[in-house]
Amino acid sequence: EDKVVQSPLSLVVHEGDTVTLNCSYEVTNFRSLLWYKQEKKAPTFLFMLTSSGIEKKSGRLSSILDKKELFSILNITATQTGDSAVYLCAVERDYGQNFVFGPGTRLSVLP
Amino acid sequence: EPEVTQTPSHQVTQMGQEVILRCVPISNHLYFYWYRQILGQKVEFLVSFYNNEISEKSEIFDDQFSVERPDGSNFTLKIRSTKLEDSAMYFCASSEDLPDSNQPQHFGDGTRLSIL
Numbered sequence: 001e002d003k004v005v006q007s008p009l010s011l012v013v014h015e016g017d018t019v020t021l022n023c024s025y026e027v028t029n030f031r032s033l034l035w036y037k038q039e040k041k042a043p044t045f046l047f048m049l050t051s052s053g054i055e056k057k058s059g060r061l062s063s064i065l066d067k068k069e070l071f072s073i074l075n076i077t078a079t080q081t082g083d084s085a086v087y088l089c090a091v092e093r094d095y096g097q098n099f100v101f102g103p104g105t106r107l108s109v110l111p
Numbered sequence: 112e113p114e115v116t117q118t119p120s121h122q123v124t125q126m127g128q129e130v131i132l133r134c135v136p137i138s139n140h141l142y143f144y145w146y147r148q149i150l151g152q153k154v155e156f157l158v159s160f161y162n163n164e165i166s167e168k169s170e171i172f173d174d175q176f177s178v179e180r181p182d183g184s185n186f187t188l189k190i191r192s193t194k195l196e197d198s199a200m201y202f203c204a205s206s207e208d209l210p211d212s213n214q215p216q217h218f219g220d221g222t223r224l225s226i227l
Contacts, residue, residue, distance in 0.1 A: 034215055034216075036218075042115075042202060042218040042219055042220045042221055043154065043202070043218050044218070045215045045216075045217060045218075048215045088153075088154060090154075099144075099146075099156055099216070100156070101146075101153050101154040101155070101156075102153065103152075103153045104153060
């Protein structure tokens with residue numbers, strides 16, 4: 001059965017800390033891995049990763065994929081209270097863009 | 112920036128009633144999706160839709176569910192006879208039909224469905 005596992009499930013840090021969120025997967029016909037940030041409502045897109053070893057960056061956020069070891073990490077440096085959210089990892093499989101979501105990591109950044 | 116819009120934001124319905132959740136995908140997108148998220152649980156795929164037909168559906172998407180694109184802009188999810196366990200947040204998403212350019216799915220804000 002295809003699955004996506006995220007760790008930790010919950011994380012509490014203080015502003016300025018750096019965090020690393022983990023996502024590992026076992027899916028058939030892997031196509032891409034995506035990271036989303038979910039606050040109160042819709043997940044908002046952060047990164048899409050398809051190739052191993054190529055880091056994607058957006059401001060204080062960065063992510064990288066290892067297709068051999070079947071995992072990805074999402075790094076957030078110099079965290080801010082606005083980074084508090086659930087971070088979802090989703091793996092796209094096949095051509096039909098069927099996603100399997102992980103359970104999410106709930107990040108709380110304290111002032 | 113174009114966005115996916117969903118209506119209503121919250122729907123309260125008696126068990127056994129039919130509900131229709133509405134979505135307006137981003138205008139140039141051709142793939143459409145429905146997901147649900149039961150409170151406190153993970154986001155689950157329901158169905159994907161392309162070229163006016165279902166391209167894939169999950170085990171959750173049983174005969175009680177149907178999807179339709181009645182016109183050029185709306186994409187709807189219908190639940191024929193709602194059950195208590197259908198209570199969840201339902202997300203619509205859309206993406207461009209560009210398989211080689213790796214376009215992500217964009218989500219709407221969701222409809223919170225509460226079954227009484």
